[in-house]
Amino acid sequence: MNLASDNVVGMSRQVLDTLIAANGGGEPAYGSDSWTAKAEAMLAQVFEHEVSVFLVATGTGANALALAAMTPPWGAVFCHSESHVIDDECGAPEMFTDGAKLVGIPGVGGKFTPADLEETLSRYVPGVVKSVQPSALSISQVTEAGTLYSLDEIRALAAVAKAHRLSVHLDGARFGNAVVALGCTPAEMTWKAGVDIVSFGATKNGAMACEAVIFFDRAKAENFQYRRKRSGHTVSKGRLLGAQMVGYLENGHWLDNARHANAMAQRLSAGFASVPGARLPWPTEANEIFVVLPAAVAAALTADGIRFAPWGSQSLPAGFVIGADERFLRFVTSFATEAEQIERVLAVARGTVAMKAAE
Amino acid sequence: MNLASDNVVGMSRQVLDTLIAANGGGEPAYGSDSWTAKAEAMLAQVFEHEVSVFLVATGTGANALALAAMTPPWGAVFCHSESHVIDDECGAPEMFTDGAKLVGIPGVGGKFTPADLEETLSRYVPGVVKSVQPSALSISQVTEAGTLYSLDEIRALAAVAKAHRLSVHLDGARFGNAVVALGCTPAEMTWKAGVDIVSFGATKNGAMACEAVIFFDRAKAENFQYRRKRSGHTVSKGRLLGAQMVGYLENGHWLDNARHANAMAQRLSAGFASVPGARLPWPTEANEIFVVLPAAVAAALTADGIRFAPWGSQSLPAGFVIGADERFLRFVTSFATEAEQIERVLAVARGTVAMKAAE
C-alpha cells in the first residue's frame, strides 16, 4: 500500500476511458485538436470566466511557465519558504524566468499572513536598482503542509499584492481538493479573490500527466505559446492532454475524486488522533495528513508494506518539538484510496502502540 | 485524411494496450516505477550496449536537453541549416543550453558532408576567446528532408567531429523509420558509428508522447537528472512514459510500425512519380514524401479533404526551381496510414491532371 503521495496511482477510470476514446482518428497537432478545444471550453465554464488555457504534462512545467509570465529576470517572486516552487523543482522557476529570485516567507503550517508579506516587501523597494524588483506573489492552495487558506485569507494576500502591483499566482496542484474542502467555487478561490494565473492540477487527482496554466486576463497570455514551445512543453499529439482534461472535468468527476480523497484523509487523520502518542502539528484540511508517530509505529507500518513519506519542516508551530523516538510523516490519500487501506494503517498503528504498552 | 505529419494520429493498439495495463496499482513516482525500469532494460537490449535512459514527453524536450548536456553556454553546436533543432523548436536549444549557438550548415536534401563540416569548423577556432567554442555535432536521421545518411556517411561525419573533440548527437525523431530503411541495427546507426547521445523518438511511430534521451557513456549522464527535473520534464506518474516505451518496443512492434509507414511512403512516392507534372526534388527514403505538384492538383487534394503540409526549403538541388503554378508539399505516412488512403491521393492527383489535359 502506497500512501507516500497522490502521484503513485494511475488514471481514474473516467480519465482513462476518455483517453481511449480520443485515441482514434486524425487530429491536428500541437494543441489544435478538438479535445484540447473542448477542454478549454470546459475550463471556461468551470471558472465562469473567459480564460486562456495552456495544457502541459507536469506541475513543475506549469508553475515555472506561469511564474515566467509574471516576472522579468530582475524580478522577485514572493512565496512560502517551503513552497513547491522554491524547494521542490530543482530551480525550474529560476531557469524559466531567466534568473528571477524566489523570496521565501516563513510561516507555520505552510501559510503566511498579509502582515508577513508586507514586512518582506518592505525590504524590496521598487526602483532601487541594486535590488530585484517585486513582481509576483505565488501562493499554494492546498499548501505544502496540506493546509488551506480561507477565501478571506486569499483575498487579503492578493489585496496586499495588488497594492504593490504584484501579479498573483495560485499553485493549484491540488486545486480540486482545496475547492471541495472549502465548499466554494473555482471562481471564488481564484479571480474573484484576486488571483491572476492558476496552475490547475489534474495529475494528482485522477489524470496521468495533465496540468493547465490558466490566465483570466487573456491579454497577458499573448506570448505564452512561445514560452511553452521553447521549453519543450508543447505536446505534439495534443489530444493526450486535451482528452485527460475533458475526462477529468466531465460531470464533475474531478470534484468527486477530490471529495473521496479528502474523506479518506479525514478518516485517517481522525484515526491517528485516537492513537496514543500520535500528534498532528496542524489540522488535516485536504488530502494530506502530517503526523508525528512513535518510531515503533513508523517501523511497524513499513514492515507491513505501507509506504509513506518521511518529512521535515521549518514550519512547525512554536514549541512543537519532535523527539528522538518519534517520526514526522506525511500520508497522502487519493481518488484511489480505499477505506480498507485506511483501516489497515490504523490497525497497525493501534496494534503497535498496544503491544508497546504491554511490554 | 490527414497526411500533414506523423503526429496527427494517436497511439498504435499495442502501445495503448500497454498503457492500459500499466494504469492500475501503485508505482513509485518520478521515473522510479517498474515500467520505466523495464523500458530502460529493453533499450539496452535494442542498442546492444549499456545505456543511461531518460524518458520525456516531447521531442523538443529531448533534443534541447541532449544538446545542453553536450555544450557549455559559450559553445557552438553544428547542425544542418534546416534541422529541427535550429528551425522548429522556437529556440529551445538556446534556452536549455543557456545561450549556446547553433551553427547551421547548408546542404541539399537536408544533408551535409564531412567537407562541409570541416569548412564550417575552420571558422570556429578553439581557444579564440571572442568566438564560441566548437562543442557538438547534431545530425538528424531521418533528416528534415526525409532523406537518410548512410552508415558510411554517419561514420565519416562523426570522425570529423571526434577529430575536433565534438560530441555527436543524433536526432532520431524518426529513428525507427531510418533503421528499417537502412536495414541496419540500432547499434550500427549510433554508437558503432560514433554517436554519443540519441534522441530516440517513439511518438511519431506509435506512441502518444514518449521520447528517450539515450547516453552510451553513462558517466556523461551524471547530471542529466537535474537538467530534466529543472526543465519540468520529469513526469511524476512516470509509468505514462515507461509503459508507452515498453509497448512500443515489445516484440519489435516499433520496427513493424516503421516498416509499414515506409512502405506506404514508397507507394505514394512511386505513384507521384507517374503523375505528369509531379516532381520529387530528392528520393523518398523513409516515411516522408516531398513533392512538387501542379497547383491545380494541390487544390484538388485540399478540396477532397486531404491534408498535407505546404513546404519551403533552402536545400533544393541546384537548378531545381518551383514555378508559380506549382506547389511544394510534404506528405507523411505513419503506422496508421492505409493503402486505400494512398490510392485516394493518387487518384485525385491523376484525375486532376487528366482533367486539366483535357481542357
Add this chain to the structure above:
Amino acid sequence: MNLASDNVVGMSRQVLDTLIAANGGGEPAYGSDSWTAKAEAMLAQVFEHEVSVFLVATGTGANALALAAMTPPWGAVFCHSESHVIDDECGAPEMFTDGAKLVGIPGVGGKFTPADLEETLSRYVPGVVKSVQPSALSISQVTEAGTLYSLDEIRALAAVAKAHRLSVHLDGARFGNAVVALGCTPAEMTWKAGVDIVSFGATKNGAMACEAVIFFDRAKAENFQYRRKRSGHTVSKGRLLGAQMVGYLENGHWLDNARHANAMAQRLSAGFASVPGARLPWPTEANEIFVVLPAAVAAALTADGIRFAPWGSQSLPAGFVIGADERFLRFVTSFATEAEQIERVLAVARGTVAMKAAE
C-alpha cells in the same frame, strides 16, 4: 608599430585630461555623478534629440544589453553574417537576451540589402509558434569590413524593419569614423533614418573604456537600468565613464580624432593601391584597410615589427580569390596613427615588391 586594431592605443590627451580633472572630490556612485550627467546632456545635443543614455565600459556589454532590450528570448535578431554581435562576442547577445537567435545575413563587404533582409524575413513568420519571432535588426556602421552604409541604405533597411515591426539597432563601435566619412550629422545617421537604439563607441576613437547605449524613445529604456546592473555593467565610480565621454565629446574632439584616423586610412589605402600585387577587395571608407598582399610583403612587414591582423571573410566579392602566396590582412588606423607610420608601412611594402621583382 601596431596597426592590428584601434584598441591598441591608450586615451587621447583630451580624454585623459578630463579624467584627471574628474578624479578629485566626492561624487555620488553608480552613475549619479555630475560627469555622467554632463555626458548625457552633451549626447542629447550631439544627437539633437532627447535621449536615455547608459554608459558602460565595453562594446560587447553595450551591444548585448542593447539587443536584450529589443528582443524576447524567443526572438530573432537579424544582422550581417560576419557582424561583431554574431561572430566576435563569444555569445554575449545570446547570454543577455536569454537565448534569442541571431540570424546572419550574408553580403559582400559586410553589408546586406533591403532585398536580402526581406528574403530572410520571409523564413521567419510572426505567429508561427515553432519559429523564433522576428524582433530586431542590427546593422553595423562602420561594418565589420570597414565599409559604410549610405544614409539612403540605412533608411531603406530601417524601412523594411519597421514594416515588419522590428526595432532597429546600430552598432556604432566606430560611430565617429562613420559620421565623419559620410559628412552627415549623428541625427541623420540614426533616428532620422529609423534607428531606435545606438551603441555609441568612444573607446576605439580616443577613450579608454567607454561606450554609450542610447535610446531615442525614452519609454523603451524603462527597465534598462536593471539590465545593466544585473549584468555587472553599472560602474560604481561612474565618473570614470562620465569623464571619458565628456572629454571625448567636448569641442568636437571625437570628430577631430575620427577625421585624423580616416585620413590616415585613406593614405595607407591609396598607397597600397599603387603597390604592385596588392589588391583591395572593397574600398576603404573609414579607418580600416582590408588588403590582399603578396605573402613576401606580409612577412617583411612582420619582420619590420609592424603588427596587423590576418583576416578571413565569407564576404569577398564574387570571383575575388586569394592565392596561396597571398595574405588577406586588416590594418586599422586611429587618432594616434602618425603619417610616418603609414609611410613606413608603404616603404617596406614597396621595397619588398621591388626586391622580389629584381630577383
Add this chain to the structure above:
Amino acid sequence: MNLASDNVVGMSRQVLDTLIAANGGGEPAYGSDSWTAKAEAMLAQVFEHEVSVFLVATGTGANALALAAMTPPWGAVFCHSESHVIDDECGAPEMFTDGAKLVGIPGVGGKFTPADLEETLSRYVPGVVKSVQPSALSISQVTEAGTLYSLDEIRALAAVAKAHRLSVHLDGARFGNAVVALGCTPAEMTWKAGVDIVSFGATKNGAMACEAVIFFDRAKAENFQYRRKRSGHTVSKGRLLGAQMVGYLENGHWLDNARHANAMAQRLSAGFASVPGARLPWPTEANEIFVVLPAAVAAALTADGIRFAPWGSQSLPAGFVIGADERFLRFVTSFATEAEQIERVLAVARGTVAMKAAE
C-alpha cells in the same frame, strides 16, 4: 562631505599616476598587455601562490563570474542572508550562473557560524533530484555589516564546506581593509584557510574600477576567459585594468590606503561611542561604522552637508531595537578621508546632543 560609501571618491594618487604612465604607446588588446601581465605577477607574489587572475571593472561582475565558475545552474550557493551577492546585485549571480539559487543564512552582524551552515546544508541533500544541489559557500570579508571573520572562523566555515564538497568563495570587495585589520597575510586569509576563489577588490580602496577574480587552482579557471568575454567584462584596452592594479599594489600602497581608512573608521567609531544617545550594534572592525543616532543628530549632519547611508538590517543583535526617534546609519571611510572630516562629524553630533540636552 560624503561618507555614504567608499566609492564616492576617485583614484588615489599612485593609482592615477600609474594609469597616466600606462596610457602611451601601443599594447595588445583584451588583457594581453604588459600591465595586465605585471599585475598578475604581482598578485601571485601578494598571495604567495600561483594564481589565475581575471581583471574586471566591477565588483558585481567579479562576484557573479566567480560564482558562475563554482556552481551549475541547478546548484545552491550558501551565503549570508544580507550579503552583497544576494541583496545588492539585482540578481547578477542568478544571471551569470544561469539560474542557480542563492540560499541566505541569517546571522547577527553579517556573520554566520559553522553550525548555521551545517543546519542549512541539512535541508539540501545531494542527490535528491527535486532539490538544488549544494555547490558553493560564499563569505564576505569584510562583511556587509562591516565586521570580520577571524582566521579561525574562516577555516571552520571552509572546513564545513569542504566536508560537503562545496567550493569556497570570498567576496573581498574590501579585502585590503580586512587583511590590515586582522594583521594577517593575504595567503592566510584565503588559500591557507580553505578559500578557492577570491573577488579581490581594488575599486573601493584606491582604484577607479578594478577588481580581480583570483583562482588558486588554475585548472578551475580553464573556461573563465569565455565566461568573462561573453558577459562583456573583457575590457579591450586592458591596460586600464592592469595599470590600476599595478598602481594599487606597488610598494604596499593598497595596505597603506586600507590602514588609513580603518584608522579613520576607528576614530569615528570611538567618537560616536562617546556621544550620548549613540549606539553601535556591533563593533567597528574595518572601515565601516554602523551606528544608531538620535534622529536630531542625523538631521543636523544632513543639514551640515554630511552624507551617510540610511541603513536597515535583519542582522541586529537580539533585543537591539531602534526607536522611532532614532536613525540607523552607515558611515564609510576611505583612503581619502581626512581627520578633519571625522572631527567635523563628531562636532556636529556632539553639538546637537548638547543643544537638545539644553532645551
